Amino acid sequence: MSSLLKPSEIVACLNDHVIGQDAAKRVLAVTMHAHYRRMAQVVPDQVELTKSNILLIGPTGSGKTLLCETLARILDLPFVTVDATSLAQTQFVGDEIEAILHRLIERAGGDPARAQRGIVFVDEVDKLRAAGAAAHGSSGESVQHALLKIMEGAPVRLRDGRHFDTTHILFICGGAFVGLDTILTRTHTFGFISTGGGDDQKILERLNARVKPTDLLEFGLIPEFAGRLPVVTRLHELTRDMLVRILTEPKNAIYRQFQAMLAADGVTLQVAPEVFRQIAELAIEYKAGARSLRGIFEEMMTDVMYAVPDQPTIRRVTIRSLFEPPQLSP
Numbered sequence: 001m002s003s004l005l006k007p008s009e010i011v012a013c014l015n016d017h018v019i020g021q022d023a024a025k026r027v028l029a030v031t032m033h034a035h036y037r038r039m040a041q042v043v044p045d046q047v048e049l050t051k052s053n054i055l056l057i058g059p060t061g062s063g064k065t066l067l068c069e070t071l072a073r074i075l076d077l078p079f080v081t082v083d084a085t086s087l088a089q090t091q092f093v094g095d096e097i098e099a100i101l102h103r104l105i106e107r108a109g110g111d112p113a114r115a116q117r118g119i120v121f122v123d124e125v126d127k128l129r130a131a132g133a134a135a136h137g138s139s140g141e142s143v144q145h146a147l148l149k150i151m152e153g154a155p156v157r158l159r160d161g162r163h164f165d166t167t168h169i170l171f172i173c174g175g176a177f178v179g180l181d182t183i184l185t186r187t188h189t190f191g192f193i194s195t196g197g198g199d200d201q202k203i204l205e206r207l208n209a210r211v212k213p214t215d216l217l218e219f220g221l222i223p224e225f226a227g228r229l230p231v232v233t234r235l236h237e238l239t240r241d242m243l244v245r246i247l248t249e250p251k252n253a254i255y256r257q258f259q260a261m262l263a264a265d266g267v268t269l270q271v272a273p274e275v276f277r278q279i280a281e282l283a284i285e286y287k288a289g290a291r292s293l294r295g296i297f298e299e300m301m302t303d304v305m306y307a308v309p310d311q312p313t314i315r316r317v318t319i320r321s322l323f324e325p326p327q328l329s330p
């Protein structure tokens with residue numbers, strides 16, 4: 001049963017789908033594990049565990065949404081994502097919050113009890129400036145207050161009269177928080193360099209990389225909101241090698257998908273390693289993380305997918321370079 005998964009087992013499952021981001025995987029796994037134990041009440045009554053909502057900080061296309069989705073799937077929990085900026089565009093935030101809970105119930109197959117143990121991923125919370133209300137929307141601050149209520153576990157009365165208990169819903173917030181590193185170097189005081197550069201140095205580095213709630217206030221988060229996100233972890237910009245691995249390694253990697261599609265027609269697809277490097281380099285230029293990989297790969301495959309059905313004798317497709325036409329051979 002998924003509720004018995006140990007943190008290391010959760011990480012192992014995440015590794016099948018998400019490349020890199022090891023620190024974030026560990027933090028998510030440990031937090032989810034604790035969350036499960038809390039729900040299962042395996043901790044003695046006297047100790048009341050409070051829930052640890054999570055803040056994922058990372059550049060666009062680095063895997064924030066993918067990590068949350070995969071986590072929910074592994075643990076078989078209902079999952080919804082919400083865009084904080086679109087919440088700020090509506091006038092009635094309360095209605096939107098209720099809509100989120102309804103979507104969660106839907107994802108739980110209509111079972112409210114299951115929905116009340118789901119995961120809600122709120123993306124782009126770094127765009128919720130406290131002031132700066134949009135002309136016809138709600139202010140970022142009122143959105144934060146509305147979210148805060150359900151993050152704290154307040155019961156919500158749904159329009160159909162039912163009560164929805166948010167105590168055990170885990171909230172994961174995401175954002176790019178561009179410029180955070182500049183803030184961190186300014187606000188951190190652990191400037192002391194130890195002599196050996198060994199473990200002490202590592203601990204210092206970790207403390208220096210630690211994001212404090214006050215650092216988040218510079219992005220317009222109100223203190224109460226930042227305070228409700230006690231677990232903060234960061235995803236890193238994906239390197240070229242990681243992008244190459246994303247194209248080929250995950251269980252549903254795009255290369256595997258196209259291989260499977262062509263195999264159904266009895267055709268073998270072989271793409272040279274150089275091609276993956278070229279695609280990764282192009283993706284880095286596009287500055288959208290792993291997001292642009294799929295589009296580049298699909299574009300490269302268009303001519304192949306067009307030609308193959310017309311030529312039943314083709315058994316093999318070889319691509320040596322992104323800048324050379326694919327070779328189709330019998």
Ligand SMILES: Nc1ncnc2c1ncn2[C@@H]1O[C@H](COP(=O)(O)OP(=O)(O)O)[C@@H](O)[C@H]1O
Nearest residue numbers: 017018019060061062063064065066246290291
């Ligand atoms: N670390 C990763 N490992 C595997 N695939 C990734 C990774 N990061 C991003 N991707 C791919 O890029 C797409 C966009 O990633 P996403 O998780 O939506 O990024 P973010 O939410 O950080 O902006 C995903 O659908 C996935 O295919």
Ligand SMILES: [Mg+2]
Nearest residue numbers: 064065066123
């Ligand atoms: Mg995302």
